[in-house]
Amino acid sequence: MLTIALPKGALLKESIAYFQQVGLNFDALLEPDNRQLQVVSRDGVARALLVRAQDVPVYVQYGQAQLGIVGYDVLREKTPHVAQLADLGFGRCRLSVAVKATSPYRSARDLPPHCRVASKFVRCANAFFQELDVPVDIVPLYGSVELGPLTGMAEAIVDLVSTGRTLKENGLVELEQIFTSTAYLIAHPRSYRLNIAGLGHYVKCLEGYRNRMEGRASA
Ligand SMILES: Nc1ncnc2c1ncn2[C@@H]1O[C@H](COP(=O)(O)OP(=O)(O)OP(=O)(O)O)[C@@H](O)[C@H]1O
Numbered sequence: 648m649l650t651i652a653l654p655k656g657a658l659l660k661e662s663i664a665y666f667q668q669v670g671l672n673f674d675a676l677l678e679p680d681n682r683q684l685q686v687v688s689r690d691g692v693a694r695a696l697l698v699r700a701q702d703v704p705v706y707v708q709y710g711q712a713q714l715g716i717v718g719y720d721v722l723r724e725k726t727p728h729v730a731q732l733a734d735l736g737f738g739r740c741r742l743s744v745a746v747k748a749t750s751p752y753r754s755a756r757d758l759p760p761h762c763r764v765a766s767k768f769v770r771c772a773n774a775f776f777q778e779l780d781v782p783v784d785i786v787p788l789y790g791s792v793e794l795g796p797l798t799g800m801a802e803a804i805v806d807l808v809s810t811g812r813t814l815k816e817n818g819l820v821e822l823e824q825i826f827t828s829t830a831y832l833i834a835h836p837r838s839y840r841l842n843i844a845g846l847g848h849y850v851k852c853l854e855g856y857r858n859r860m861e862g863r864a865s866a
């Protein structure tokens with residue numbers, strides 16, 4: 648049976664809608680009181696695993712899932728050994744550097760050497776500041792990163808921004824964008840090569856659907 652790793656949280660609804668286009672129905676995962684971590688599609692041909700966004704590439708890399716959906720930000724941070732099949736366009740956000748609106752800094756270069764920068768994206772943040780040649784101490788956090796500067800623990804953050812509402816409501820401003828991110832369809836490379844569980848068929852159908860959508864959008 649084809650197994651698909653789906654991310655809990657921000658990308659779940661659109662990920663489920665995406666597979667619905669090729670007849671795979673995992674709506675049960677959206678039930679408000681759902682506690683099931685795996686569900687079989689209504690037609691019984693595929694199974695979805697409900698996992699934390701950052702764990703999606705882990706299940707796909709080890710081959711427990713042949714397909715998965717994950718943000719490009721996670722691919723950049725974790726650099727997993729998976730095949731990137733398609734940019735799905737939804738889940739658009741950006742990884743940015745932000746500081747308190749009252750701070751004197753107007754660009755990431757202005758940050759004082761060896762200041763603290765809070766982030767869930769430790770590798771991306773380190774790479775960005777190294778490239779900039781600004782030495783900083785990255786403080787790893789798991790969430791609510793915006794509290795770093797608010798509490799005085801950190802001078803800046805590197806975090807995802809979508810609407811910008813979280814920054815605004817916490818008195819922070821974006822200094823610089825590091826990269827933009829959207830959801831990606833990923834696959835276990837060997838399963839994809841060997842067409843395990845009819846993977847090729849689904850990928851082709853999904854591509855066909857996307858091409859039709861793009862054709863309609865540009866018409
Ligand atoms: N505000 C947002 N708007 C749009 N997409 C987002 C937003 N925040 C995150 N994403 C995308 O959704 C993915 C999952 O984010 P989500 O916030 O659901 O989980 P997480 O905070 O990374 O993980 P967890 O809650 O398990 O710690 C991110 O990797 C990113 O690609």
Ligand SMILES: O=P(O)(O)OC[C@H]1O[C@H](OP(=O)(O)OP(=O)(O)O)[C@H](O)[C@@H]1O
Nearest residue numbers: 790791792806807808809810811812813
């Ligand atoms: O620009 P906005 O539309 O306000 O979205 C940005 C927020 O969304 C994400 O948070 P998430 O909901 O994942 O919470 P957490 O990372 O703090 O756990 C991100 O880490 C920002 O805090």
